[in-house]
Amino acid sequence: MKILIADDSKVMRQIVTRTLRQAGFDGHDVVEAVDGADAFEKVKSESPDLVLSDWNMPNMTGIELLSQLRSSGSKVNFGFVTSETSQEMRDRAESSGALFLIAKPFTPEAFREALEPVIK
Amino acid sequence: MTAVIADEDILGIAGDLWSSYLGEEALPAMLGTLTPEISSNVSVFGAWNGTVVVATTARGARLVGSALLEIPEDELTKGDIDDAVGELANIVGGNVKSVLPGPSSLTLPVVSHGAVAVNERAAVIVGQAALEWWGEVFEITVWHGPAEGGVV
Numbered sequence A: 001m002k003i004l005i006a007d008d009s010k011v012m013r014q015i016v017t018r019t020l021r022q023a024g025f026d027g028h029d030v031v032e033a034v035d036g037a038d039a040f041e042k043v044k045s046e047s048p049d050l051v052l053s054d055w056n057m058p059n060m061t062g063i064e065l066l067s068q069l070r071s072s073g074s075k076v077n078f079g080f081v082t083s084e085t086s087q088e089m090r091d092r093a094e095s096s097g098a099l100f101l102i103a104k105p106f107t108p109e110a111f112r113e114a115l116e117p118v119i120k
Numbered sequence B: 001m002t003a004v005i006a007d008e009d010i011l012g013i014a015g016d017l018w019s020s021y022l023g024e025e026a027l028p029a030m031l032g033t034l035t036p037e038i039s040s041n042v043s044v045f046g047a048w049n050g051t052v053v054v055a056t057t058a059r060g061a062r063l064v065g066s067a068l069l070e071i072p073e074d075e076l077t078k079g080d081i082d083d084a085v086g087e088l089a090n091i092v093g094g095n096v097k098s099v100l101p102g103p104s105s106l107t108l109p110v111v112s113h114g115a116v117a118v119n120e121r122a123a124v125i126v127g128q129a130a131l132e133w134w135g136e137v138f139e140i141t142v143w144h145g146p147a148e149g150g151v152v
Helices: A010-022 A036-046 A062-071 A087-096 A108-115 B007-021 B058-069 B078-099
Strands: A002-006 A029-033 A050-053 A077-082 A100-103 B038-046 B050-056 B104-106 B110-113 B124-133 B136-144
Touching (some): A010 B078, A036 A062, A100 A108, B038 B078, B078 B110, B078 B136
Parallel strands (some): A050 A077
Antiparallel strands (some): B124 B136
């Protein structure tokens, strides 16, 4: 699988990459995007199987990214990885088409639980 | 009524962060012992308005950067350190926001060298905690108000 990680923090992109490996999801191609706008372009150019996106990013937020992707006809699997985990945010994520929302700080177990249904 | 967050809740949020990403527990420390050399903050605006600040020493920031990026301290760039400290505020701030009245939004983190200048005439501390990790103190402060955020 090809997984696109969208986060404006290089530190967080590395933590997500590392946690994928720790959760047993190594061997997949990882592509990185530095914000929502970059992620939107890379979904088009890289055709990932899954997008793991932060919520709060410059240029285009994660929720704006998801909305733009769905408006453009993209059905790419999409999940949020975010520190903002209120029920209101979870409801917005789900109603916008996200498959899951993983809360920061996360553990490999949390990744495994969220991603196992998606990553075969 | 001003919503407050218990110092124990802040310690719990920070404890989860340290355990998940930094590999080990940080111990509660005494408030007021830190001379901040680097700080990061996020502001919350909406149903609740305020600022969450994480402050530490320069060495504390390098230790966090090194641990999060899994590289030696001497390979860290200034950008790496600012990114790492910014993420601390982002994660703590996002979790604090989740337990305060909503809906509200979170700003991107801003990193300052020294302490964050909060407009103390217009904002009040509603939660505060300190931790010690590898001999360095980290202070987390939650300020409530003003409407546009507490940072000068």
